[in-house]
Amino acid sequence: xxxxxxxxxxxxxxxxxxxxxxxxxxxxxxxxxxxxxxxxxxxxxxxxxxxxxxxxxxxxxxxxxxxxxxxxxxxxxxxxxxxxxxxxxxxxxxxxxxxxxxxxxxxxxxxxxxxxxxxxxxxxxxxxxxxxxxxxxxxxxxxxxxxxxxxxxxxxxxxxxxxxxxxxxxxxxxxxxxxxxxxxxxxxxxxxxxxxxxxxxxxxxxxxxxxxxxxxxxxxxxxxxxxxxxxxxxxxxxxxxxxxxxxxxxxxxxxxxxxxxxxxxxxxxxxxxxxxxxxxxxxxxxxxxxxxxxxxxxxxxxxxxxxxxxxxxxxxxxxxxxxxxxxxxxxxxxxxxxxxxxxxxxxxxxxxxxxxxxxxxxxx
Amino acid sequence: xxxxxxxxxxxxxxxxxxxxxxxxxxxxxxxxxxxxxxxxxxxxxxxxxxxxxxxxxxxxxxxxxxxxxxxxxxxxxxxxxxxxxxxxxxxxxxxxxxxxxxxxxxxxxxxxxxxxxxxxxxxxxxxxxxxxxxxxxxxxxxxxxxxxxxxxxxxxxxxxxxxxxxxxxxxxxxxxxxxxxxxxxxxxxxxxxxxxxxxxxxxxxxxxxxxxxxxxxxxxxxxxxxxxxxxxxxxxxxx
Numbered sequence: 001x002x003x004x005x006x007x008x009x010x011x012x013x014x015x016x017x018x019x020x021x022x023x024x025x026x027x028x029x030x031x032x033x034x035x036x037x038x039x040x041x042x043x044x045x046x047x048x049x050x051x052x053x054x055x056x057x058x059x060x061x062x063x064x065x066x067x068x069x070x071x072x073x074x075x076x077x078x079x080x081x082x083x084x085x086x087x088x089x090x091x092x093x094x095x096x097x098x099x100x101x102x103x104x105x106x107x108x109x110x111x112x113x114x115x116x117x118x119x120x121x122x123x124x125x126x127x128x129x130x131x132x133x134x135x136x137x138x139x140x141x142x143x144x145x146x147x148x149x150x151x152x153x154x155x156x157x158x159x160x161x162x163x164x165x166x167x168x169x170x171x172x173x174x175x176x177x178x179x180x181x182x183x184x185x186x187x188x189x190x191x192x193x194x195x196x197x198x199x200x201x202x203x204x205x206x207x208x209x210x211x212x213x214x215x216x217x218x219x220x221x222x223x224x225x226x227x228x229x230x231x232x233x234x235x236x237x238x239x240x241x242x243x244x245x246x247x248x249x250x251x252x253x254x255x256x257x258x259x260x261x262x263x264x265x266x267x268x269x270x271x272x273x274x275x276x277x278x279x280x281x282x283x284x285x286x287x288x289x290x291x292x293x294x295x296x297x298x299x300x301x302x303x304x305x306x307x308x309x310x311x312x313x314x315x316x317x318x319x320x321x322x323x324x325x326x327x328x329x330x331x332x333x334x335x336x337x338x339x340x341x342x343x344x345x346x347x348x349x350x351x352x353x354x355x356x357x358x359x360x361x362x363x364x
Numbered sequence: 365x366x367x368x369x370x371x372x373x374x375x376x377x378x379x380x381x382x383x384x385x386x387x388x389x390x391x392x393x394x395x396x397x398x399x400x401x402x403x404x405x406x407x408x409x410x411x412x413x414x415x416x417x418x419x420x421x422x423x424x425x426x427x428x429x430x431x432x433x434x435x436x437x438x439x440x441x442x443x444x445x446x447x448x449x450x451x452x453x454x455x456x457x458x459x460x461x462x463x464x465x466x467x468x469x470x471x472x473x474x475x476x477x478x479x480x481x482x483x484x485x486x487x488x489x490x491x492x493x494x495x496x497x498x499x500x501x502x503x504x505x506x507x508x509x510x511x512x513x514x515x516x517x518x519x520x521x522x523x524x525x526x527x528x529x530x531x532x533x534x535x536x537x538x539x540x541x542x543x544x545x546x547x548x549x550x551x552x553x554x555x556x557x558x559x560x561x562x563x564x565x566x567x568x569x570x571x572x573x574x575x576x577x578x579x580x581x582x583x584x585x586x587x588x589x590x591x592x593x594x595x596x597x598x599x600x601x602x603x
Contacts, residue, residue: 037394037395037396037415038395040397267523270544313473313497313498314454314472314473314496314497317434317435317453317454317472319453332395332413332415332416332434332435333395333413333432333434333453334394334395334413334415334434335395337394337395337412337413338394338395346432346451348451348453348454348472348496350496350497350522351473351497
């Protein structure tokens, strides 16, 4: 079978997320269950989850989740990692053998921190070095793929329906303060383990329902800054755009949302708040190539929070609900009701209107 | 008759509706799609959250939802009635060509997109709360009513209403001062004749959801229709 990136086939999808605003931990059971009523939105060619707060014992180390095609590749990759990182732990990610999930690659995780001498040599900050290493492995080390690289978080993804992927990775045994989920219905690529969502870089993870039409324009721009979009899937480029805008350019989440889901010029012109109008004018003018067009609803996960965002025309559904300390987000209200039957304040954010949930520093 | 649908997939639910008598109550509905699709003569009450395309191709009968409904309610419905005692998602009444939809609360984006009418078939959608952007996009016929009840915002519809509208009417309970319409439609205050018709819809709304007709009618109403003096002629290519 051809892998992601080798062919492009001309997406319905399902997304869901839950976060505790006070940083309370919850197992993955609830988010896995949420995907059940949305089963028909996926076609079994990809499911995945991101979980934040799951590795408190290694919270100061980057957790690399990796796929390998064979033992040799793994050995080669481990040798490469040891040249640049202190590797405090390397282990197989525990899975459950189930008939619904087959043909799995070799799946490992490593807790690593860059060697100080390497950083000093390269005069790079830690995050930038880690991001470059991930891009390097994914591009140059054939058969190896880093699918998660943040601290105290991890993504878990596979080819299969999301409910099965959740059981496969034993997500009921992890506890996180925030979870996102995705069921995939690939429209442009054949569906390989690496191509399932969430897509991640450092602590950013993106689950996405939709199919963006600006993929190539966005890709050409973002690849100028060292990112490599080698999977031809639109979600990968969204992940890199958000990393670029938020981590490297220092934009706020709200500003980044205004770049990728910028309002129409006519809407900007009609704004009565002069500061707001000027801000949108500025962002659209400075980052025209990062406007993401076509349908999308995404949830961006990051250290200590979530951001949900619809494209400016709202061509995909997205619903938000609340209950006590929890905020729920999903493609369908039914999924929220599975997570919390008594959810309140159910509402649909407008196109381009970000929903940002952050946990107080120190609570996670 | 009540059917507990908790673990049922949508074909089984629709089969149970077909086998039921004149009226049936579904309990524990959680996202199953296509409930009552193509149905002609039953009364279905839904407890829980019905999935997308509720009452698609509905051809008669009645569907009552006790809470919220998701996307594409009444997609291409031909006749009958859908009553939602909560909010509805996006693209409600998509290409609807007959019957009526009454929503107590708000509608998402693109409500009434491409509604149409032919002779005696005139679809009606009444939204008690507010409507999202692109309300009545490409509307070709029928009537869309937005009441904007309990709306904190003065704007009872989002951006770009009536884009591509070329038939039918939209009735908004607002003076529409803050609403920007495309150049190809025109708005005017409701006439006595219009108000008589509006009262009919409002009376039905109040019967279903319990509000006062006088309270709702005591407000300006605007009627939006395509402007035949400024048609879409040569909109894309001027030659």
